[in-house]
C-alpha cells in the first residue's frame with residue numbers, strides 16, 4: 001500500500017539543535033506514540049539527545065557530514081514502523097552554507113503488520129523459540145538481527161518479527177559502508 005501524507009521533518013542549526021519542524025509533525029508524532037516528540041518538546045533540543053542507539057547515531061552523523069560536505073541532497077530509505085504498520089520511508093538531508101540542515105521524511109509505503117501464532121522456527125537452522133521480546137532491524141538494509149547474524153526477511157519465516165517489538169538500529173555492515181562513503185551495505 002502506498003500513502004501520501006506529505007513530507008514532514010525538521011531543521012537543524014549548525015550545532016545540530018532542532019530549530020523548527022514542518023509538515024504534519026505533531027499529527028505524525030502523536031500517531032506513533034510520540035507524545036514525547038511533539039514540536040513543543042523537540043524544538044530547541046539537540047538532535048542526538050533523541051537518538052539512543054549508538055549505531056543509529058553514527059549513521060545520522062555520517063549522513064549529516066555527507067550533506068554538509070557535499071552541499072548536495074543526501075537521501076536514504078529506512079524502515080520506520082509504528083505499532084501496527086510496517087513502513088518504508090525516505091529521509092533527505094539538504095545542507096545550507098551556514099551549516100543549517102533541513103531533514104525531510106517522506107513515507108513511501110505502509111502496510112498493516114500481521115499478527116500470528118506465538119511459536120515459530122527460524123528456517124536457517126536456528127533454535128525453536130517460544131518467545132521473542134525484542135528484535136533489532138537495520139533501518140538501512142532492512143535485515144533482522146538473528147542468533148545467526150543479520151538476515152534478510154526473505155531468509156526468515158514471514159512472521160518472524162510479528163510478535164516482537166522491533167527495535168530500529170543500524171547493522172555493522174551499513175556502518176562500515178557509511179564510513180566508507182556509500183549509503184548502504186551491499187548485502
Ligand SMILES: [Zn+2]
Nearest residue numbers: 138141171174
Ligand atoms: Zn544494514
